[in-house]
Amino acid sequence: MARRMRVCVALTTFMILSSVGTFIPGTDGPVSLQTALEGGNAELPCDTIPESVHDELMLLVWYKDDVPIYSFDARINIEWSSAVFNISGRLSADIEKQPSKLLISSLTGDDQALYHCRVDFLLAPTRNIGVNLTVIVLPSQPFFLDEVGNKVENKIGPYHEGDTLVLSCLVIGGRPPPRISWYSGEDLVDASDGTSDIPGVRENELYLPLTRDNAQSLSCRASNNQLTPPVITTLQIELYLPAFNVSIYWVHGTLGDALQAGKPAVAKCIAHGSHPQPDVLWWLDHKHLTQHSNQSLDKTTRTAISFLELTPSVSDNGATLACIATNSAMTPGRDSKADVVVLNVTYSPIIEITRVGDGRPGEVVELDSLKLECETKANPPVVNYTWYFNNIEIMSNSIWGSSTNSPTLYIEEATRKHAGKYSCAAINAVGETRTEFINIIVNYPPECSQSGIVLVKETLKCNINALPAPDTYFWHIQSSGEDVQHLTTGSPLLPLTQISGGLLDVLDASCEAGNGIASQDKPCRKLFSLEQLRPPQPQQCDLAYEYEEFQMRCVPVENATHYEVSVWRMSTSNSSLVLERRRSMGFGVTQALAQGGGIPWLVRGPLGTLKIGDEAGASACNRYGCSRALLLRPTENLLHAAAGPWWKFLLEKDVGISVGATVLVVAFLASTAFLVRLIRRSRSKPPVPVIQVLQLDDVARDYLDTIGEHKVRASCSLRSCSSGYSDGSTETAPTVDRRRKPRTLWGWDQPPPDVTLTLHRESAV
Ligand SMILES: *[C@@H]1O[C@H](CO)[C@@H](O)[C@H](O)[C@H]1NC(C)=O
Ligand SMILES: *[C@@H]1O[C@H](CO)[C@@H](O)[C@H](O)[C@H]1NC(C)=O
Ligand SMILES: *[C@@H]1O[C@H](CO)[C@@H](O)[C@H](O)[C@H]1NC(C)=O
Ligand SMILES: *[C@@H]1O[C@H](CO)[C@@H](O)[C@H](O)[C@H]1NC(C)=O
Ligand SMILES: *[C@@H]1O[C@H](CO)[C@@H](O)[C@H](O)[C@H]1NC(C)=O
Ligand SMILES: *[C@@H]1O[C@H](CO)[C@@H](O)[C@H](O)[C@H]1NC(C)=O
């Protein structure tokens, strides 16, 4: 039995080795296709099931390209393999499985061949089945060569956007020959591969204009089958890029997108996509903001962020805030990208009050319209206005009209009530602002004030109400018996000295002022008596007989410009004194003319001759007239002294009259005069002179005594009496207190007692 087995094996082996018949696909049997990767496994199927149950498998043989590589003898159940093929035991068979399989592992490119199996049966004819095995050989990892043939590793650049990248991707080997393609991300950008000059090498030369998008992830792929993913090598391209988009955001300090003047806000600028890192700069209306910004960069997202702290002012409203990301690696012009926002800076109203209209800003003429305007600048706009007058809110009423909540305050007819301080306030969403005051003056034309024209001392004053104060006064002056005089003054005062001509009685004065606003409606007018401006009555006078005539001598009084002497004689028909003659008084001696120096001087006037009963008067005068006369009566002593020797009288006067008759007549006249006086006294008529003893005090006396050249006759002077009386005017005579001390002019002292002893008190009656 063992011998028979050995014979069988030998036979089989012989048969396998000897039967070198060529397998013809299709003719000898069917052929199936099988693909496997180099290094992988292949399963070659072969149907070994007999067609009938009575039949049985005898022998299975596998051939590679008609060379046996494996056999199985079912009769003795023995396997055989070609030692050349079964390297490292990579061959095995699975006969039990239907169909049976020949397993080849660790495939190499050489394993690609036409395999077939031959199956021998006991009864049935031999069966042949082919398997066309293709072994795929993967290509090498792609690599890059630049234009000049230098190898490029991983990274290339830098390039600028738009530059054309010229780069070859090469692959060695691969069966079937691989396709080489350039991809940007998942997008095919170039599939134009071809063979290289170098055998077994394929390449794809890329001409790619670089863009922000296609340069991001460029790769080269080589692929020669469907079973495995392509072989990929990626390439990093350094591409200089400007920022792609730049955006400004408000981080805080804003309400909505509105800023508030004076309130700090922070803005954030984000610049995407610049490579390398951009300089992020801030500009506010062409002004570079440096000090407030800082910058940070996120490299992976290529995002640069800059913060700006900004405290906007009112003038920044409407300004443009720009954030500019500049790539300094790039050429100017293509290097930057910017975002711009227009600032909306809100602020409480900025207001100014003005008067609209002609004329000076703060003035309005009565009855003209007054228009005040509240000029505002505000963001957001003003919603309401309020007006104030003298710090009190103006409400619309008859005085103020209805436009009290508008930017314009309009008063159709300004009155003096409208003069005062105005201000206005404006409100917007941010706040309320009030202006400073503006002072409005309401001017009006001159009008006569209640007091009208007044006379103060020697000056007329025209009292006028007007605004502004008048600058010109027109006067119309008429004094009794004179022509009207027209005068113009720059002040309300008109000194009477400016009026020419006499000013003796009544003065008719009218005045009218001009202040440039309008003419005065009605002039002021008044009548004045100037009597009070006359000088006072002379108080200290005496009578003297000098130079062969009577002389009136007086101590001058204030404000007199000249003096008058007069002689008064009793009327024959009634009991009043009648003016006989008057003369102006000459001034005293030359030294007396030297006024001042405190030395009193005398004025003197010649009276001519005086008779018994005559009274001598002296009055002080100026342009407003004369004072009442001070009357003095010559004493008998004085008359006697003046009479001289009786014969003289005869010689000079009536020679024809006898002495006796003369004596009689004198006696008669004397008695008559005496009687008349008695009657006058008994009747006690109002004009009866009240006798006042006038005392010349020491100083005056000394003075009189020292008037050198006339000293001889000084003994003839007498202290005399004066009589105040009514000189025909309606005034009543002043009552005189006899005990009253003489009025002291210029502060003379009271006379010493011994002086009064010499006083020759004598009644004139
Ligand atoms: C291939 O060789 C190994 C050992 O080298 C062996 O175990 C195996 O059985 C052989 N295969 C066949 C089919 O004979
Ligand atoms: C085996 O397959 C390859 C590829 O499919 C083919 O080129 C070749 O001609 C086939 N061989 C036979 C013998 O059919
Ligand atoms: C800016 O570009 C980046 C990247 O392309 C994008 O994510 C972002 O949304 C863009 N921003 C704006 C405001 O367009
Ligand atoms: C500015 O902001 C204010 C407040 O949000 C708004 O009322 C106003 O309309 C804005 N102005 C502009 C020009 O956008
Ligand atoms: C930049 O300024 C902002 C705001 O002031 C601040 O929050 C941030 O921390 C600053 N960044 C750097 C890098 O200093
Ligand atoms: C404006 O303010 C006044 C009070 O000051 C008020 O009476 C008036 O109604 C306001 N007008 C508007 C339009 O708000």
Ligand SMILES: *[C@@H]1O[C@H](CO)[C@@H](O)[C@H](O)[C@H]1NC(C)=O
């Ligand atoms: C004299 O005139 C001046 C100026 O007018 C006046 O002040 C003074 O009172 C007058 N004197 C007398 C006594 O009237």
Ligand SMILES: *[C@@H]1O[C@H](CO)[C@@H](O)[C@H](O)[C@H]1NC(C)=O
């Ligand atoms: C007194 O008589 C004179 C004439 O001698 C006269 O002018 C004067 O008016 C008379 N006076 C009175 C009060 O009658």
